Amino acid sequence: MHTVVSVTLVASYVVVLTFVAVRARAAREYAEFSLARRALPLALVFGSLCATYVGPGFSIGFVGKGFQSGFLFFGIGLAYSLQNVLVGVLVAPRLRALNDCHTLGDAIGQKYDRRCHVLAGVISVGLCTGYAAVMAKAGGVVFKDVFGLPLWSGVVLIVGITTLYTTSGGLRASVVTDAFQFTAFAILLPVVLVLALGFHLEGGIAGFAERAAVATQDGLASKTPFQIIGLVTAFLLGETLIPPYANRALASRTTRVSKHAFVLGGLFSVVWFAVMISLGVAARGIVPAGTDEDHVLLNMVKAIMPTEGYMLLLVVSISVIMSSLDSLLNAGAVVFTQDIVRPIHRLVDGKALDVGRTATVMIAVAAAVAAAAVPTIIDGLLVCYTIWAPAILPVLVLGLWLKKPRPLAGILSMVVGALVAGLSQLAVGGATRVPAILPALGAAVLAYFIGHLLSREKGE
Amino acid sequence: MQTVLIVLVILATAATIASGLWVATGLIAAITSVKPPASVPPKAEHPDHP
Numbered sequence: 361m362h363t364v365v366s367v368t369l370v371a372s373y374v375v376v377l378t379f380v381a382v383r384a385r386a387a388r389e390y391a392e393f394s395l396a397r398r399a400l401p402l403a404l405v406f407g408s409l410c411a412t413y414v415g416p417g418f419s420i421g422f423v424g425k426g427f428q429s430g431f432l433f434f435g436i437g438l439a440y441s442l443q444n445v446l447v448g449v450l451v452a453p454r455l456r457a458l459n460d461c462h463t464l465g466d467a468i469g470q471k472y473d474r475r476c477h478v479l480a481g482v483i484s485v486g487l488c489t490g491y492a493a494v495m496a497k498a499g500g501v502v503f504k505d506v507f508g509l510p511l512w513s514g515v516v517l518i519v520g521i522t523t524l525y526t527t528s529g530g531l532r533a534s535v536v537t538d539a540f541q542f543t544a545f546a547i548l549l550p551v552v553l554v555l556a557l558g559f560h561l562e563g564g565i566a567g568f569a570e571r572a573a574v575a576t577q578d579g580l581a582s583k584t585p586f587q588i589i590g591l592v593t594a595f596l597l598g599e600t601l602i603p604p605y606a607n608r609a610l611a612s613r614t615t616r617v618s619k620h621a622f623v624l625g626g627l628f629s630v631v632w633f634a635v636m637i638s639l640g641v642a643a644r645g646i647v648p649a650g651t652d653e654d655h656v657l658l659n660m661v662k663a664i665m666p667t668e669g670y671m672l673l674l675v676v677s678i679s680v681i682m683s684s685l686d687s688l689l690n691a692g693a694v695v696f697t698q699d700i701v702r703p704i705h706r707l708v709d710g711k712a713l714d715v716g717r718t719a720t721v722m723i724a725v726a727a728a729v730a731a732a733a734v735p736t737i738i739d740g741l742l743v744c745y746t747i748w749a750p751a752i753l754p755v756l757v758l759g760l761w762l763k764k765p766r767p768l769a770g771i772l773s774m775v776v777g778a779l780v781a782g783l784s785q786l787a788v789g790g791a792t793r794v795p796a797i798l799p800a801l802g803a804a805v806l807a808y809f810i811g812h813l814l815s816r817e818k819g820e
Numbered sequence: 821m822q823t824v825l826i827v828l829v830i831l832a833t834a835a836t837i838a839s840g841l842w843v844a845t846g847l848i849a850a851i852t853s854v855k856p857p858a859s860v861p862p863k864a865e866h867p868d869h870p
Contacts, residue, residue, distance in 0.1 A: 635833055
């Protein structure tokens with residue numbers, strides 16, 4: 361009986377997802393594939409934005425962090441919320457207001473020159489592939505834990521399904537399926553928390569508060585102030601306007617929609633982090649101490665819910681992962697077409713659509729292969745954050761705000777930021793990896809101003 | 821303090837579920853309003869004498 365209900369649940373989910381993806385229609389033009397004709401309404405941009413950032417790190421990872429260190433990561437996560445609000449107020453409307461702009465590279469190309477455009481494209485495609493590899497690995501882990509499948513087959517399964525609908529429908533399919541997946545996990549995971557608090561909470565409210573206090577103190581004691589500063593910086597800047605977010609800002613119906621989606625997305629992250637961390641704290645009374653962080657949520661659901669509930673969680677976990685993966689694949693493909701191929705070869709619309717579709721498959725294959733090299737989910741994300749922020753953010757933000765940005769400044773900043781971030785991580789290694797973002801950001805900003813001054817002296 | 825904490829957690833839970841429901845209504849509106857792409861009209865012939 362349990363098996364029948366479980367299979368029905370999973371099958372129903374797949375049927376509804378397929379229906380939603382089919383309703384999103386196959387993209388017929390490049391403008392549809394890359395920016396969904398710039399006609400997305402607020403609810404869809406907001407849902408898709410949140411579904412993209414709530415990947416395995418901000419769900420499975422945050423529950424594990426709540427379990428280990430209580431509300432410490434809620435405080436750190438607020439830096440991420442602040443970043444979204446600031447992007448919404450200061451950057452997203454300016455980005456949306458640029459004409460004929462499909463990607464961040466386009467924006468950088470408009471403000472600097474073609475070399476900066478292509479370089480930003482190369483960095484963006486690399487980062488999208490890296491982030492996608494982390495999502496693929498997370499998908500493989502879920503299938504391995506639930507069905508006992510080998511890691512590689514779980515990776516192939518999740519990457520294969522996601523690639524199928526993203527290649528066909530482009531950004532609109534990605535956004536519409538994201539909204540569906542967002543609905544699934546934004547309702548189901550809080551229900552798990554309600555069940556845990558209502559029926560499985562040893563010691564009642566007092567017990568929950570005590571566990572939260574003890575875990576938070578443990579968490580604070582396990583980190584140096586320097587590590588906390590590094591983490592706050594990584595959460596504040598690491599995911600700022602990564603290509604899928606930028607695509608959503610650019611594809612919004614109006615500048616107002618773009619602004620409101622980011623501001624609401626930032627506010628949603630506050631309540632989401634509170635729910636995830638609370639789940640982790642509640643798990644301290646349910647799951648044995650010493651459980652691996654990435655397995656806390658799965659083990660808690662196994663302990664407190666019937667088999668059907670466990671299957672439902674599988675569906676939720678896969679939703680969380682697919683909604684991030686499809687956005688990364690689409691964004692990477694659009695960036696490849698728009699920032700690397702188009703500045704070099706003139707492409708007519710139909711050809712650009714073909715290149716975009718081929719690039720989606722290529723990035724998916726590369727991510728599936730690279731998934732084997734990903735350490736833990738959070739560590740994998742932090743590696744990507746550490747490179748993205750220094751390599752792109754100073755160039756983008758200063759370019760949008762300065763009256764006359766200089767190409768030499770852009771090139772120097774991107775190259776120095778990426779190199780220092782990469783080398784810092786290689787040099788300092790695992791435990792102290794997080795703060796690598798600080799020297800890299802400093803070096804990128806310094807390189808920018810050196811390039812700016814040199815160009816000004818030359819009168820460029 | 822304990823009561824404040826639990827009330828905040830419950831409010832966060834309610835806000836999360838409400839967000840999910842709001843996006844669901846937006847999604848339903850979006851997928852029910854999808855129209856088939858308009859066929860391209862044939863090019864109008866240029867009149868010889870404008």
